[in-house]
Amino acid sequence: MILESKNRLFYGIFFFFAVVLVVFVLMPLLRLITLPSFHLLMNAFKDKSALTSILNSLIYSFLTAVLSLIFGVPLAFLMAKRRFGRFEKLIETIVDLPLAVPHTVAGIALLFIFGRAGIIGKLFYNSLGFKITGTGVAIVIAMMFVSLPYLVDSARDGFKSVDYEFEKASYILGASASYTFFRIYLPLSLQSIETGFLLTWARAISEFGAVVILAYYPMTAPVKIYDAFTQYNLTVSTAIAAVLLIICLTIFLVLRVVINRNDGT
Amino acid sequence: MTVLEVQNLNARIGSFMLEDISFTVDSGETFVIVGENGAGKTKLLDAISGFLPILSGKILLEEKDITNSPPQERGMGYIFQNLALFPHLTVRENILFGARLKRMKNIDGSFDEIVDFFKIRHLLNRKPLSLSGGEKQKVALARTLILKPKFILFDEPTSALSPAEKLRVDSEIKKTLEKFHLSAIFVSHNMEEAYFFGGRVGVMQNGKLIQIGTPEEIKYNPANELVALTFGEINLFDCIVKKSNYGVSIADCYGFEITFLGEYEIGSKVKLAVRPEDIVISLKQDKTSARNILFGKIKEIANRGALLKIVVDCGKEISAYISKQSFEELELKRGKVVSLRFKITAPHVLPKE
Numbered sequence: 001m002i003l004e005s006k007n008r009l010f011y012g013i014f015f016f017f018a019v020v021l022v023v024f025v026l027m028p029l030l031r032l033i034t035l036p037s038f039h040l041l042m043n044a045f046k047d048k049s050a051l052t053s054i055l056n057s058l059i060y061s062f063l064t065a066v067l068s069l070i071f072g073v074p075l076a077f078l079m080a081k082r083r084f085g086r087f088e089k090l091i092e093t094i095v096d097l098p099l100a101v102p103h104t105v106a107g108i109a110l111l112f113i114f115g116r117a118g119i120i121g122k123l124f125y126n127s128l129g130f131k132i133t134g135t136g137v138a139i140v141i142a143m144m145f146v147s148l149p150y151l152v153d154s155a156r157d158g159f160k161s162v163d164y165e166f167e168k169a170s171y172i173l174g175a176s177a178s179y180t181f182f183r184i185y186l187p188l189s190l191q192s193i194e195t196g197f198l199l200t201w202a203r204a205i206s207e208f209g210a211v212v213i214l215a216y217y218p219m220t221a222p223v224k225i226y227d228a229f230t231q232y233n234l235t236v237s238t239a240i241a242a243v244l245l246i247i248c249l250t251i252f253l254v255l256r257v258v259i260n261r262n263d264g265t
Numbered sequence: 266m267t268v269l270e271v272q273n274l275n276a277r278i279g280s281f282m283l284e285d286i287s288f289t290v291d292s293g294e295t296f297v298i299v300g301e302n303g304a305g306k307t308k309l310l311d312a313i314s315g316f317l318p319i320l321s322g323k324i325l326l327e328e329k330d331i332t333n334s335p336p337q338e339r340g341m342g343y344i345f346q347n348l349a350l351f352p353h354l355t356v357r358e359n360i361l362f363g364a365r366l367k368r369m370k371n372i373d374g375s376f377d378e379i380v381d382f383f384k385i386r387h388l389l390n391r392k393p394l395s396l397s398g399g400e401k402q403k404v405a406l407a408r409t410l411i412l413k414p415k416f417i418l419f420d421e422p423t424s425a426l427s428p429a430e431k432l433r434v435d436s437e438i439k440k441t442l443e444k445f446h447l448s449a450i451f452v453s454h455n456m457e458e459a460y461f462f463g464g465r466v467g468v469m470q471n472g473k474l475i476q477i478g479t480p481e482e483i484k485y486n487p488a489n490e491l492v493a494l495t496f497g498e499i500n501l502f503d504c505i506v507k508k509s510n511y512g513v514s515i516a517d518c519y520g521f522e523i524t525f526l527g528e529y530e531i532g533s534k535v536k537l538a539v540r541p542e543d544i545v546i547s548l549k550q551d552k553t554s555a556r557n558i559l560f561g562k563i564k565e566i567a568n569r570g571a572l573l574k575i576v577v578d579c580g581k582e583i584s585a586y587i588s589k590q591s592f593e594e595l596e597l598k599r600g601k602v603v604s605l606r607f608k609i610t611a612p613h614v615l616p617k618e
Contacts, residue, residue: 168316169349171336173363173412183362187353 033246036239044239053224054244058251060136060220061204064143065151068200072151073193077181079152080159096153098146103209106145110214114141134215142210147203151196158192159185194259198252205248266292268448269313269416274322276312283308286322286474288467290416295442295449295462299495300469306452307346309469310418313450314343326415342414344422348405350393357389360408367412379407382444398426402434406441417442417449423458435461456480456496468492484540485613493538493615498574500544500583502537502612506530513609519581524556525612536615543611544585546575547604548595555606559583563601566592577605 036044044050075095078084084091098106114121114132124130132138162185170180186193208222216223221244229237269290276283283305290296300306311317313324315336324332331339350359360379364372380386383403393401402422409417419438423431435458442449451462459466459480467477468488476488480496487493490501504516506529515524516535523537545555561579568574572586575597585605587597597603 163347163349165345165347165349166351168311168314168336168343169345169351170362171316172314172339172341172343173408174337174366175362176337179366184351 029245029249032238033242036235036242040235040239041242044236044243047240049219050221050224050228050240050243053219053240054221054247056136056139056218057205057221057244058247060139061143061201061207063136064140064147064204065197065201067140068144068148068151069193069197072148072196072200073155076152076155076196077159077185079156096149099149103146103207104213107142107210107213110142110145110210114138114214134217136215136218138215139211139218139220142214143204143207146207146210147200150199150203151193154196154199155189155193158189158196161192162188191259198255198259202248202252268292268294268327269450270323270325271313272323272325274309274312274319274324276308276317276319276322278308278317281305281308281472283312283317283319283472288474288477290448290450292448293443293446295439295451295464296467297459297462297464298450298452298467298469298474299454299456299459301454301491301495304469305472306454306469307420308472309474310343310420310450310452314341314418315339340415342409342412342417344405344409344417344419346420346422346424348393348401348422350396350401350404350408352393355390355392356385356396356404359393359404360389360411362408363412369412375411375413379411382441383407398430399434399437402426402437406438410441410445414447417447419449419451421452421454424454468495487538487613488616490536490538490615493613498541498584500539500541501615502539502581504535504537506533506535519579521559521580522557523612524609525614526609527614529614536617537612538615539583539607539612541574541584541586543607544583545606546577546585546587546591546595546597547606548601556609557605557607557611559605560602561605563597563599563603566597566599575603577603579605 075091079088079091079095082088101109111133112118116122116125116131116133121132124132132141166184166188167180170184175183206222207220208226211220212223212226219227221240225237225241225244228240267289271289272287274283274286286309288296298306298309308317312319315331315334319332322332323330326340351362354362361372361376364375369375380389383406385400385403385407388396388400388404393404396404405422422438423434426434438451439462441447451458453459464479465477466480466483468475468483470489470491476483476492478486483492484496487496493499493501502516502518502523504518504523506514506516507522508515509528509531512526512528513524514527514529514535515522516529516537518537523539525537529535559577559579561577561583563575564578564582565576566573567576569586572588573592575585575587575592577583577585583605587595595603
């Protein structure tokens with residue numbers, strides 16, 4: 001009886017903290033959605049520049065997630081298989097570095113590489129006449145820099161969780177390394193990779209600091225919201241923010257449901 | 266005919282070494298490797314199957330040098346400790362995984378033969394997670410055997426099973442190996458499995474293959490104390506030889522004498538090992554052919570399933586096993602004085618380390 005009441009107290013305290021945290025996340029978001037009047041929301045939906053910025057955010061962040069997937073999965077696999085030997089810890093630190101760097105700092109650092117005077121930026125401008133900054137390419141670069149760790153870390157943990165005996169079994173049955181990767185590792189790590197993909201996409205959509213420095217135009221939604229906030233007023237920027245939030249939440253909820261359903265079958 | 270020959274194999278895994286391992290496995294033989302956890306049994310299998318690069322030595326399979334061949338080309342089967350059935354594939358896909366890769370001829374015929382042999386046709390569309398331990402074993406065997414391997418490595422495949430299931434699966438494996446006339450290495454830390462497969466046994470310790478022989482040979486002539494312990498509990502006596510002639514020696518051990526076979530230098534130190542099951546407990550001082558009779562008080566009684574372990578203090582604590590029936594007949598209890606008797610052939614002299 002005493003034990004039961006102690007347990008109840010333990011779970012009660014934990015529930016209290018958990019609920020506080022959930023409310024902490026939900027409250028501002030719900031307030032944001034419910035604050036603007038219906039009329040203002042409709043106006044934001046009809047505002048072409050606002051919709052374009054939201055579309056930019058969705059497209060460029062999706063491209064970012066796809067590129068992160070293409071480059072990140074091989075890196076994650078090599079890390080999980082400890083193929084970097086004594087450089088393993090160094091590589092892990094490098095991959096997670098963007099998480100610790102303020103995003104405006106990341107933007108400035110990227111500017112030195114991809115800006116018109118930057119190492120790669122100059123190369124592109126001189127050889128192709130293409131200025132990276134202020135284009136969709138710059139947006140993707142900025143988004144990818146700050147969100148790539150989410151995919152790599154998640155995929156790496158997924159690959160690591162695959163029992164080494166599966167690899168041995170695959171080899172002894174005659175499979176090559178690539179066949180084993182595609183037939184064994186990839187399907188068994190799919191949930192982690194999907195989660196990493198979603199997190200990367202989500203992080204990329206919300207990116208402001210690095211993007212605003214590398215490409216103010218074409219505007220993404222966070223930049224547009226900032227722009228509206230400085231140019232007009234809080235009411236207009238709130239309406240655009242609410243629309244962005246509604247669209248993002250809908251997409252991620254749908255994707256979560258689809259992924260969970262696929263994993264369950 | 267020798268199927269597998271391992272010659273002076275040396276390999277390193279971090280700070281752990283497999284050292285100078287040599288043995289052969291004959292056609293149709295199941296060579297059982299026993300040893301404690303961390304002895305290097307799995308690492309030895311990994312070296313033989315090509316997953317662990319070796320520093321020196323040779324591995325010959327049917328006289329072909331496979332030392333540097335990749336695992337895919339060794340023609341070996343490997344049944345892993347956790348069986349490694351791919352959880353996202355059905356039983357059918359698991360069994361056909363290797364067969365399709367190797368583009369085997371008459372896959373369907375081989376598949377049907379194997380599936381019928383193991384009677385697993387009803388499981389083909391199920392995923393491994395929904396199978397029982399015994400069913401998983403059958404699928405793992407089927408997946409290996411469909412490739413017609415020249416040799417199979419078993420890495421403690423029954424370690425996760427209940428005792429009853431272990432017996433069933435061991436029988437299944439033995440029957441399968443006999444039916445397909447296959448040679449194998451079976452790694453276990455369970456001596457009962459060594460007896461069950463009936464072939465030779467190799468005992469591994471600290472990366473070395475310490476001793477090879479039949480279970481009986483190793484049990485009664487262990488190479489050292491640890492090997493002796495691998496075969497279950499044992500009484501060890503540090504003694505000094507007092508008398509030795511005509512092939513019989515008497516040694517002074519903890520204030521009592523033990524008579525044993527063999528001639529040793531008088532005054533030399535010997536370590537004697539006596540198995541608890543070779544000691545008879547009695548209340549009377551009746552006539553007996555046993556040359557060794559010790560007296561002491563019962564200090565501890567422990568239930569060991571079918572038998573009871575009785576620890577008697579004779580100046581040194583000595584363990585003996587007794588059946589439950591005898592235990593009740595003798596009305597044994599703690600503190601009771603009993604005699605322990607064992608034959609001159611029971612003590613075995615352990616080689617000096």
